[in-house]
Amino acid sequence: MNCRRIRSSINYIILGSAIIALCLSRLGATTYYVSLSGNDNWPGTSPDSAWRHIAHAGSLAIAGDSVLVDTGTYLDEHVVIINSGDSANPIVFDGYNGMPMLDGQDMTGVGININSKEYIILRNFKLHEYEYGINVYYCNWVTIENCELADFGERGFTLRSDYCTIRNCKVTDARMHNYNLYHAHYCLVEGCESYAVTTDADFTPDYHYFLNYDAHHNIVKNCVAKNNHPLVDIHHGHGFCMRVACYDNKILDCASYGQGEHFVVGEDGFNNEFINCVAYDDSAWIGINKYTHGLVCRMGAHDNKFINCKSIDVRTGISLWGTGSTEQNNNIYENCIVERGQWALYLYDAFANSIKNCVITNSQWLFLLLEDDSGITNVVKNCIITNIDYAVYGNPIEATVTYCNFWNNGFSTISGTGNIGEDPLFADTANGDFHLKSQYGRWDGVTWVYDDTTSPCIDAGDPADDWSNEPEPNGGRINMGAYGNTTEASMSSEYAIEERNQITKAQFFLLEVFPNPFTQMTEIRYQVPDIQMQDVRNNLSTSLGTGMQDISLKIYDVSGRIVKVFNLTSGLLLPASTISWDGTDENGNKVSSGVYFCRSVAGNYSAMKKLLLVK
Numbered sequence: 001m002n003c004r005r006i007r008s009s010i011n012y013i014i015l016g017s018a019i020i021a022l023c024l025s026r027l028g029a030t031t032y033y034v035s036l037s038g039n040d041n042w043p044g045t046s047p048d049s050a051w052r053h054i055a056h057a058g059s060l061a062i063a064g065d066s067v068l069v070d071t072g073t074y075l076d077e078h079v080v081i082i083n084s085g086d087s088a089n090p091i092v093f094d095g096y097n098g099m100p101m102l103d104g105q106d107m108t109g110v111g112i113n114i115n116s117k118e119y120i121i122l123r124n125f126k127l128h129e130y131e132y133g134i135n136v137y138y139c140n141w142v143t144i145e146n147c148e149l150a151d152f153g154e155r156g157f158t159l160r161s162d163y164c165t166i167r168n169c170k171v172t173d174a175r176m177h178n179y180n181l182y183h184a185h186y187c188l189v190e191g192c193e194s195y196a197v198t199t200d201a202d203f204t205p206d207y208h209y210f211l212n213y214d215a216h217h218n219i220v221k222n223c224v225a226k227n228n229h230p231l232v233d234i235h236h237g238h239g240f241c242m243r244v245a246c247y248d249n250k251i252l253d254c255a256s257y258g259q260g261e262h263f264v265v266g267e268d269g270f271n272n273e274f275i276n277c278v279a280y281d282d283s284a285w286i287g288i289n290k291y292t293h294g295l296v297c298r299m300g301a302h303d304n305k306f307i308n309c310k311s312i313d314v315r316t317g318i319s320l321w322g323t324g325s326t327e328q329n330n331n332i333y334e335n336c337i338v339e340r341g342q343w344a345l346y347l348y349d350a351f352a353n354s355i356k357n358c359v360i361t362n363s364q365w366l367f368l369l370l371e372d373d374s375g376i377t378n379v380v381k382n383c384i385i386t387n388i389d390y391a392v393y394g395n396p397i398e399a400t401v402t403y404c405n406f407w408n409n410g411f412s413t414i415s416g417t418g419n420i421g422e423d424p425l426f427a428d429t430a431n432g433d434f435h436l437k438s439q440y441g442r443w444d445g446v447t448w449v450y451d452d453t454t455s456p457c458i459d460a461g462d463p464a465d466d467w468s469n470e471p472e473p474n475g476g477r478i479n480m481g482a483y484g485n486t487t488e489a490s491m492s493s494e495y496a497i498e499e500r501n502q503i504t505k506a507q508f509f510l511l512e513v514f515p516n517p518f519t520q521m522t523e524i525r526y527q528v529p530d531i532q533m534q535d536v537r538n539n540l541s542t543s544l545g546t547g548m549q550d551i552s553l554k555i556y557d558v559s560g561r562i563v564k565v566f567n568l569t570s571g572l573l574l575p576a577s578t579i580s581w582d583g584t585d586e587n588g589n590k591v592s593s594g595v596y597f598c599r600s601v602a603g604n605y606s607a608m609k610k611l612l613l614v615k
Contacts, residue, residue, distance in 0.1 A: 029089070032057055035070035054102065055079045057093070058112075064089035069125070071098030076105055079112045085119035087141070095124035099148065104130035107153035114139055122147060133174065136161045144169060149178075151203075159184040167191055173198045177210045178225075184211070187218045194225045196237055204237065208259070211242040211249055218249045227258035236260020236292065239279070243267045251277055261293045262314065265301040265331075274306045281313040293319040293346070295333060297353075300326040308486075310337045312432075316368065317341045317360070320350035320378075327351055333358060335482050337434060343368035344388065345380070347398060352377040355399075357461070357484040359434045361386045366409075369394040380404060382461035384424045384434075384481045403462045405480050418462065424481065425455040434482050440473060440608075441491035441558060443483075448491075448558040448595070450610075457481055458492045472556055473599060473608060493608055513598065517612035518583075524609075525578045526553065526600045555581060555611075556597040563591055583613050 031045070034057050038050030044057070050070070051057055054077050057067040063085040079102070085091040102111050102125065111127040114120055116138045123145045127133045131153035136142050139161040149156040149171045156171035156178045162185045170193040171178035178194040181187060194208035208225035211218060225239040239256030241264040242249055253276045256262035262279030265272050279294040294311025296319040297304055311317040317338030320328040329351040336358045338344045344360045346368040347353075356379070360366065366388045378399040385404055391397070391411040403418035413421040425437040427444065436455035441448045459475035461467075467478040470489035478484045512525040555564040563585045581598075585591055593615045599608045 029064050029066065031066045031068060032061065033068050033070070036072040036074070053077065054093070054100075058082060061091050061093075063091060063119070066092040066094065068094055068096045069100045070096060071100050073101045073103050075103050077102045077111070078104075078109050081112070081114045081117060081120055084117045085121075087119060090119040090121050090141075090143075092121045093123070093125075094121075099124050099126050099146075101126040101128060102130075103128045107131055107151070110135050111149075113137075114142055117142070121145070126150075133157060133171070136164055139164060143167070148172075149174070151198075155180050158182060159187055162186050164188075165190070169193075170195070172196070173203060174205055175203045176205070177207045178205050179209045180207070181209075181211045181215045181218055183213055184215045185217055189218070189220045190222055192223045194223070196227045207238045207241050208256075209240045209251075209254075210238070211246050213244045213246075215242065215246045216248045219252065220250070220254060221252040223254045225254075225256045225259065225262075238262075238264060240264065240274075240277070241266070242269045242272055245269065247271045249273075250275065253277070255280065257281070260291065261296050262311070263294065263306070263309065264296040264298065265304045266296075266299040268300040268302070270301065270303045272304045274304075274309055276308050277306075278310040279312065279314050281315070291315060294338070294341070295319070295336065296321075297328045297331040298322060298326075299328075301328055301331065303330045305331070306333045306336055308335045308482075309333075310339070311341065312337075313340045315342045316346045317344045317363070318355060319346040320353055321346055321348035322350075329353060332356070335484070335486060337361075337432075337482050338363070339432065343393060345399075347378060350378055353379070355380045355383065356465075357382045357478070357480070357482060359384050359386075359482045360388065361429070361434075363388050365390045365393040366411075367392045367394070367397055367399075369396070369398055381418075382465065382478060382480050382484055384457055385409065386424065403460065403480065405457050405460070418460070420456065420460065422456040424457045425451075425453060427451075435488065436479065436481060436483070436490040438490040438492065440493055441471075443488040443490070450595075454492065455490065458490055472562070473597060513609050513611055517614045519614055521580055521582050522611065523578055523580055524553065524598055553579065553598065553600045556599065557591070558595050558597075562586075563596065581611075 033044055033047050033050035034054050035050040038052040040052050040056045042049040044051040054069055054074060058079045058081045061067050062083045104111060107129050108131050110132045111130040112134045114136045118140045120142045126148045129151050133149040133152050133156040135158045137160045140163050142164040145167045147169045152174040154176050156174040157166055158180045160182045165188045168191045172195040196204045198204050209220055227237045237259050239259040239262040240251050240254055244267045246269045249272045251274045255278045257280045263274050263277050281292055292315040294314040294317045295306045295309055298321050318333055322328055327349050331353045333355045334357055338360045340362045342364045344363040344366050380399050380401045381403045383404045386407045389410040401414045401416040405420050405424055406413040407423055413419055427433040427435040427437055435442050436457055437451040437453055439451055439454045457480035459477040461478035461480050461484050463477055465478045467485050469485045471491055473491055473493055475492040479489045483489045514523055516522060553566040554562055557563050566579050583591055593613050596611045597608055598611055
């Protein structure tokens with residue numbers, strides 16, 4: 001009796017263990033295979049027992065499973081992924097032995113449909129000739145990587161989801177949208193490409209990257225949109241566009257080519273940012289009816305920012321326009337470059353917008369003003385405006401223009417506080433380098449170089465504007481042009497402002513450094529001429545108060561970072577003294593070889609010397 005009970009218990013344990021093992025196998029990382037030589041009645045767990053259809057795998061794969069799809073062309077596949085993964089066990093569909101092609105053949109239906117699911121990964125697939133390529137609706141944490149989509153009746157990618165990613169993908173010729181983020185939130189599109197190449201004007205993409213209807217907190221990064229089809233002057237297209245109340249999105253480090261509109265916020269979009277983006281055209285607007293716009297806020301867009309962006313060879317560089325019933329206001333264009341167009345700035349029903357620290361060059365007209373009700377609340381300041389044929393096309397200027405430099409234009413310097421008319425001394429306009437030449441240091445894209453002349457636009461911007469991001473040494477005032485208040489601002493001496501006020505260099509400390517260049521140690525001698533000694537004391541007392549305070553000498557690297565600080569005196573200003581620098585920083589660490597600057601300061605007076613450390 002007891003033996004029978006024991007045997008029965010053992011049988012139950014064995015059966016239970018088998019059931020648990022089966023369940024665990026389903027929860028584990030089971031790998032299934034799909035190939036053109038497979039059969040959906042086979043187990044699918046090896047290449048020799050592969051399933052035939054990707055859609056079959058989509059109906060069976062569960063959390064933790066991987067589906068490997070062999071290369072080849074899978075005709076008229078319509079894949080629906082039925083189950084969700086989880087954060088620790090996503091469902092993965094991956095092409096192998098190349099990139100399998102899903103060919104819809106007739107531009108109908110959906111290639112891959114993921115609806116109300118989580119934690120799905122798609123990698124290494126091609127899709128061709130569906131109405132919709134890959135749809136991701138009401139999902140979370142879906143990732144699509146290294147996929148290529150081409151020739152769709154409507155859309156390539158559609159994201160109506162949250163926290164999803166499209167990375168390193170390419171879409172060509174979806175009739176409406178190559179990438180559509182519709183009601184998408186907190187999604188990432190990164191490293192992707194978008195093309196229009198069809199010869200059929202009815203099937204060329206209208207929008208390449210389209211954020212639409214309340215899309216918010218999305219990032220599009222390091223992406224490209226190219227309009228290369230032969231009918232580019234008939235159908236213009238849009239590169240990166242947000243419409244209908246989209247907000248808090250970021251377009252970063254992207255490039256757009258040959259579009260009708262390149263980077264756009266419209267229909268009440270707000271708090272969106274375009275940073276380090278470039279709009280390119282090919283001057284094809286000359287002589288044909290091609291209206292192209294580079295950096296655009298339209299149809300009620302407000303409080304958006306374009307930072308460090310460029311519009312090159314585009315017919316209209318910066319566009320702020322509506323229909324007469326909308327207002328574009330409080331948008332900011334800062335540190336941008338507009339080069340070679342017909343109209344640099346287009347204002348139509350635009351109010352309280354700011355165009356600041358930009359370079360505007362080689363265009364026919366500075367302003368296109370089709371309406372006279374924009375008001376002078378728009379601000380253009382700290383800009384450098386060169387080689388423009390005409391000031392205004394249309395109505396009189398409806399903007400306040402201050403602290404700008406006008407050079408070599410076909411019109412006189414526009415009246416405004418702080419405006420000047422001098423050669424800005426750009427580094428290399430032929431190659432599009434609009435950094436300002438400086439004897440004290442100019443960034444050339446790789447390192448800091450030193451010119452034999454200094455631009456008059458350095459330390460010439462609005463004195464009330466922030467200049468704190470400019471590398472030291474600087475003159476305590478923002479530069480004009482595209483690099484003002486950035487880490488690439490050309491440097492000036494600390495006494496640049498005093499020089500502008502006609503105070504001579506004889507009033508400042510004299511510095512001598514020997515040896516220079518040096519390898520281990522150098523002696524730094526500072527001296528105040530006797531005739532200026534009392535004046536220095538008086539200025540020091542005035543600027544620092546009645547009590548005498550320390551006089552300092554600082555060593556900077558070429559980026560403006562302080563390397564070493566010496567106190568020259570404590571409560572007493574000496575006419576001359578010498579200190580030694582052994583090439584170490586404040587922590588006693590040896591610094592690398594290169595150029596350094598030594599600056600001494602006493603009250604309002606200072607001097608600077610360049611040092612070269614060679615090892």
